[in-house]
Amino acid sequence: MHVIHRRPWALPDSAATPEALVMNRRGLLAGAGALAAGALAGGIVLPGRAQAQRVGDQPDPSASLYPAKRNEAFTLDRPVTDEAVNTTYNNFYEFGSSKSVARAAQALPIRPWTVTIDGMVEKPITIGIDDLVKQMPLEERLYRHRCVEAWSMAIPWTGFPLAKLVALAQPLGSAKYVRMETFKDPSIAPGQRQTWFPWPYVEGLTVAEATNDLAFLVTGAYGKPLAKQMGAPLRLAVPWKYGFKAIKSIVRFTFTDQRPKSYWEALQASEYGFWANVNPAVAHPRWSQASERLIGNDERRPTLLFNGYAEQVAHLYTGLESERLWT
Numbered sequence: 001m002h003v004i005h006r007r008p009w010a011l012p013d014s015a016a017t018p019e020a021l022v023m024n025r026r027g028l029l030a031g032a033g034a035l036a037a038g039a040l041a042g043g044i045v046l047p048g049r050a051q052a053q054r055v056g057d058q059p060d061p062s063a064s065l066y067p068a069k070r071n072e073a074f075t076l077d078r079p080v081t082d083e084a085v086n087t088t089y090n091n092f093y094e095f096g097s098s099k100s101v102a103r104a105a106q107a108l109p110i111r112p113w114t115v116t117i118d119g120m121v122e123k124p125i126t127i128g129i130d131d132l133v134k135q136m137p138l139e140e141r142l143y144r145h146r147c148v149e150a151w152s153m154a155i156p157w158t159g160f161p162l163a164k165l166v167a168l169a170q171p172l173g174s175a176k177y178v179r180m181e182t183f184k185d186p187s188i189a190p191g192q193r194q195t196w197f198p199w200p201y202v203e204g205l206t207v208a209e210a211t212n213d214l215a216f217l218v219t220g221a222y223g224k225p226l227a228k229q230m231g232a233p234l235r236l237a238v239p240w241k242y243g244f245k246a247i248k249s250i251v252r253f254t255f256t257d258q259r260p261k262s263y264w265e266a267l268q269a270s271e272y273g274f275w276a277n278v279n280p281a282v283a284h285p286r287w288s289q290a291s292e293r294l295i296g297n298d299e300r301r302p303t304l305l306f307n308g309y310a311e312q313v314a315h316l317y318t319g320l321e322s323e324r325l326w327t
């Protein structure tokens with residue numbers, strides 16, 4: 001008999017228990033008003049009114065860069081998810097393992113914020129986020145986001161191609177991967193006091209994936225600087241992959257010839273792998289990936305191969321058929 005060992009960090013069996021997900025979302029929406037009221041009382045300005053900020057934060061120095069011009073090449077087959085829904089339904093384990101981390105995440109100071117680019121590069125660099133962003137061409141792109149838990153959203157991200165950061169770093173020819181790392185500060189992030197998790201959060205891409213035009217470094221959403229719970233001030237969007245690849249609040253990019261072991265792979269390698277490309281035909285060990293629930297309107301839709309981005313990315317995986325490309 002197959003025994004499932006429940007671990008505290010296991011992602012929920014969302015598709016196997018759709019009611020639980022629906023209930024969770026209803027509870028969430030019912031709670032959103034209360035959260036907004038409570039958050040305002042606590043000095044947090046929730047998105048929709050203004051960029052979420054911690055009491056005492058300086059005004060975001062990048063605010064004047066938004067909204068950035070939309071790149072019309074990126075279109076959606078579904079409505080954009082409501083900002084109020086997106087900013088109150090988040091996975092950010094540093095601030096807790098529920099979806100309701102928006103309030104806790106306001107404790108993250110996002111200025112000053114430095115980003116280090118190192119490893120196998122011609123130009124190692126440590127740079128302040130605003131100096132980095134100043135060198136980058138900001139644009140808005142409409143992307144789908146498919147979580148491994150079988151829910152999805154559609155988001156107007158603002159940011160710049162990861163390829164531009166790779167160009168800045170000038171990786172050596174022998175560098176095959178880029179390893180990305182989130183901040184680590186247990187005094188700020190209560191989840192990081194749970195020492196059985198392999199902090200900091202780590203993710204990785206091949207350099208070929210990182211330089212694909214779809215790989216996008218996000219600094220904003222909904223026409224303004226990114227809300228903290230969504231991974232401010234810098235997160236990844238790789239929309240053909242499951243959402244856990246979309247690492248938040250990045251502080252380091254390291255170019256390497258060693259395949260990075262991601263946070264989720266370190267926790268549960270039997271369920272989460274390096275590639276994590278979206279494929280409706282390959283089930284998660286505990287639930288089907290054939291369809292997804294659109295957060296915001298509860299519609300269920302068939303999931304698409306590479307989340308609908310096959311034309312842009314399928315060629316990256318020729319010759320790799322023997323790899324676990326879909327977990």
Ligand code: MTE
Nearest residue numbers: 090091092093147182201243244246247248
């Ligand atoms: N990045 C960090 N640092 N910590 C996390 O817990 N969760 C991932 C990803 N990036 C996560 C993270 C998962 S599982 C998903 S689905 C997306 O962030 C969620 O992004 P969202 O909250 O903006 O929808």
